[in-house]
Amino acid sequence: MTITIALPSKGRMKDDCAAIFERAGMPIVAVGNDRSYRGRVEGWDGVEIAFLSASEISREIGNGSVDFGITGEDLVREGMAEVDRRVEFCARFGFGHADVVVAVPEIWLDVDTMADLGDVAADFRARHGHRLTVATKYWRLTQQFFSSQHGIQLYRIVESLGATEGAPAAGSADIIVDITSTGSTLRANHLKVLSDGIILRSQACLVRARKEGHEGDPMVQRIISAVRSAL
Numbered sequence: 149m150t151i152t153i154a155l156p157s158k159g160r161m162k163d164d165c166a167a168i169f170e171r172a173g174m175p176i177v178a179v180g181n182d183r184s185y186r187g188r189v190e191g192w193d194g195v196e197i198a199f200l201s202a203s204e205i206s207r208e209i210g211n212g213s214v215d216f217g218i219t220g221e222d223l224v225r226e227g228m229a230e231v232d233r234r235v236e237f238c239a240r241f242g243f244g245h246a247d248v249v250v251a252v253p254e255i256w257l258d259v260d261t262m263a264d265l266g267d268v269a270a271d272f273r274a275r276h277g278h279r280l281t282v283a284t285k286y287w288r289l290t291q292q293f294f295s296s297q298h299g300i301q302l303y304r305i306v307e308s309l310g311a312t313e314g315a316p317a318a319g320s321a322d323i324i325v326d327i328t329s330t331g332s333t334l335r336a337n338h339l340k341v342l343s344d345g346i347i348l349r350s351q352a353c354l355v356r357a358r359k360e361g362h363e364g365d366p367m368v369q370r371i372i373s374a375v376r377s378a379l
């Protein structure tokens with residue numbers, strides 16, 4: 149069986165991934181020209197590389213069309229329900245760090261925790277004429293965190309696919325859930341992270357789609373061991 153590994157074709161994780169594979173003794177060569185979206189691993193027959201964007205990698209692991217992928221944990225957990233039943237997180241790489249956080253306007257002086265936010269949400273409509281609105285592209289993580297973990301039910305999600313931090317100032321949402329690494333985008337937009345508002349500490353991971361064909365396939369174990377040895 150050919151094993152397909154999806155690696156970032158662009159973006160912030162691309163070069164670090166190539167370096168990991170080099171150290172793992174799995175040097176990657178492009179098939180065809182430099183801009184090709186397929187590759188192979190020198191000396192590893194039966195392994196194919198697919199170059200995709202970070203979010204496509206999460207999707208392809210979810211639908212099982214690739215066997216392994218390297219992408220951000222945030223994208224994998226957001227991308228599918230019952231994630232731990234469907235994929236295995238085989239290794240965490242120590243790069244691509246970003247936290248998915250709940251952030252509110254700095255001027256909400258009385259709101260520092262999720263419990264405070266729950267209080268605000270409870271009478272938000274009475275005070276402001278609409279339910280507390282959250283701008284995010286992480287609707288699954290937001291629902292799990294707000295509803296299941298913190299019992300906050302009175303809110304509405306508006307999907308935001310870019311410039312999420314600008315939504316409160318623009319009036320299209322009251323608060324946001326988004327990713328942050330240095331915190332500078334949040335600061336520039338006068339937003340603060342709630343003290344218990346870190347939903348997920350994400351980093352780049354090697355993720356395996358749990359497939360029946362993997363049971364007893366020595367190549368699957370060989371890949372995992374090689375990548376782990378490079379960390």
Ligand SMILES: Nc1ncnc2c1ncn2[C@@H]1O[C@H](COP(=O)(O)OP(=O)(O)OP(=O)(O)O)[C@@H](O)[C@H]1O
Nearest residue numbers: 158159160161201202203204220244245246327329
């Ligand atoms: N400062 C950061 N901001 C955003 N994402 C980061 C940051 N640091 C690490 N990441 C990780 O990188 C992922 C996004 O990667 P990248 O920006 O390369 O993808 P992308 O090119 O935007 O993909 P697509 O074009 O498909 O949306 C995030 O989901 C997260 O896992």
Ligand SMILES: O=P(O)(O)OC[C@H]1O[C@H](OP(=O)(O)OP(=O)(O)O)[C@H](O)[C@@H]1O
Nearest residue numbers: 310313326327328329330331332333334
């Ligand atoms: O905490 P910081 O260091 O400020 O980083 C966080 C910001 O970086 C990312 O956006 P980016 O500009 O990379 O664009 P993207 O959303 O298209 O990846 C992310 O969506 C945040 O807006």
